[in-house]
Amino acid sequence: MSNVRLGRLRRVALDVAPLQTASYRRLWMAESVSAIGVQLTAVAVAIQVFDLTGSSLWVGALGAVGFVPLVVLGLWGGSVADAVDRRRLILVAATCGWVCTLGLLVNELTGLHSLTLLLLLVAVQSGAFAVSQPALNAVIPRLLEPRLVPAANTLAFTTFNAATVVGPLFASFLLHIGGYGVAYGGDALLFTAMLYAVVRLPPIEPTGHTSSPGLRSVLDGLQFIGTRPVLLLSFVIDIIAMVFAMPRAMFPQAAAEWFGGKQYAGWLYAAIALGAVLGGLSSGWIGRVRRQGLALVAAVVGWGLAVAAAGLARTLWLAVVLLAVAGAADLVSAVYRQTLLQVYAPDEMRGRMQGVFTVVVAGGPRLGDLRAGASVAGFGLAGAWVGGGLVCAVLVVVLVALAPALRRYTAVQRDTVTP
Template sequence: MVRVLDRVRHVALDVRPLSVAPYRRLWAAEAVSSIGVQLTAVAVSVQVYDITGRSFWVGVLGAVGLVPLVLLGLFGGALADALDRRKLVLVSATCGWLCTIGLLLNDLTGLDSLPLLLLLVAVQSGAFAVSQPTLGAIIPRLLPPDLVPSANTLAFTTFNLSSVTGPLLASLLLSVGSYRLAYAGDALLFTVMLYAVVRLPAIPPAHDVASPGWRSVVEGLRFIATRPVLLLSFGVDIIAMVLAMPRAMFPQAAHDWFGAQQDAGWLYASIALGAVLGGLSSGWIGRVRRQGVALVTAVVCWGLAVAAAGLARQLWVAVLLLAVAGSADLVSAVYRQTILQVYAPDEMRGRMQGVFTVVVAGGPRLGDLRAGASVGLVGLGGAWVGGGLACAVLVVVLALAFPALLAYSAVARGSASDSVAE
């Protein structure tokens, strides 16, 4: 019995980072507040369509959020390297929370103003673009380097779980009430995040840094350009999302291949479900030393699993294969984030996380564009399967042509003096 329990612990989700109180509070707060973020994301999209009656404006909703995400994601990272990270998260998170309150008031007053909705979503996206890289830069200051992979696995697993439960809860709230219930739920849940940030210790810059500005942003980009490991880690992620992300094809696949439009919901949920299951059995991730090889392998598995799902003509087979892809994507995301957090010095971590946020958020949107355009050229099956195969092949070619990433091994970068956890 003891041997069985030891084997379970060997593969189960590593929860050792939760023994550090500041990280534990922050993790729990992100897990709860992420559900609220999903509530608002669904509600505001439905409300925009209800006001306009056109999917075009739902697309515009995504576009107005992308511009501040890219610009402030880069600049927010520079701020995170120059200011107290606790204070910066508190200010930006409060700004995002006030935008949610604005969405709630817009519905409660019956104003239903489309320009106001678009403005609030744009500001909220900008606040997220500042808070997210700052939070990512905080983690290595709270934990020793050997626990960073496990912390990232916990974070990505809970995020994917919220990506499943949040939209389902939003559907329930919208069916029994109105948009105000979803917005109120988000506002209430996000107060947990504000409390966790208030409880964090002060996290001032660990080293002397230049004043935040676009020159500082350029310095961060130059740092990436001269570090092949970081540059390649971003490159494989862009390849994975742009070439192999199939979600824009889910509605047509549900109609053409599986015969029921509502089956698209299973397809949308499958990748996140796979990531959750992968996270629950991820105890081995933190013990891998050849993290560069593991990252490349995970992205290749993602591409091949997506391609295989594009050959399936039974819904359960497609869902299963997409779940495998989601599990591989979780592993890829954990190693990319870990390499970025541990490889970069603390005075660069904010800017690195800013670029990471831009790539992670922007890549799938470019992938949607690629998928939609490809269907018109080579058909649904060709666009889906071809994208997955192209991803796998191109990542292998890139890794072999530039072996720095394959040679990367986990190292105990940083020092005890960086830590602020108590």
């Protein structure tokens, strides 16, 4: 291969420069492995709830069950992450989530099959995630130089989505050969990699001014966002995208009614992530875009339109392709949103910013699950799916037309920004 072709390939290929930093490399590898286990449980829980109830509304209710602890503990966890050793906080919260997975395993192996216990464990697991994730995201700018943050975010989102491809397909296989217990056991085993990587991190104490965790600290973080239109708009359009256009609560029913059986639901769960992986592997250009706000807006509109188109497909392969296009658009928007947050806020605010980010990114899809499940009852499967994608695209276009701060935003090259 000529030097010219090699240079062109490097300009579009996934940037792996952050992996040269040992502490980040260990954390990235552990998150990549444990993410597969998380997907095993996510798919197994959804299908088990559908088996127990026969209702997409109950599958959507999984999102509602996890939403309240996600919001409360996500905001509180972000404030704690700005006041304590982030390494220790991650370790405690991650261990709690691991114990919940063991609880799901016990619920299955004992033959209890309790829907109430399952929902309770999902709620506690959601709370543990809400505490650990802000701290995990906030440590990235402490481990890497600011110029490497976009590449690190692209790596993280790409490998997470790769796990979201492998995980659902692996879950389908494990459910076929061994049932729900095997899936939950696999998650518990794989998650030990995350616990190991966190133990190996150096202490990450807060820098600069610190405030006591609690309501006052949370309100300070929300006030910071409220006075930065770019941050506020980035959160709002992500909520729109996830609440109105996320179709995953409809996947078990769609697989059963449109594509030949619920066993094909794994392909639908994997499709969005597959597109994100393919987008990530050709993402070398992302860090060179200056008008990142406009790119973010275009990606979210593309997400909504692609999801709507997938709802019109009646062959599995076409639905998978269109959902993959949506996933590629979602990767681009996720990278720009995360990068904007990490470079826009000073270190003493990053935990709280990531707390809000976690609430929005993880809470939005849960509300989307509830919206999707409820909409099926009122509009039918196709109406709920297609209509949600179209509403998302229209609302985002109207919002950025009325409030142009985000589409005018350009990339910053320094670690913090003065308002």
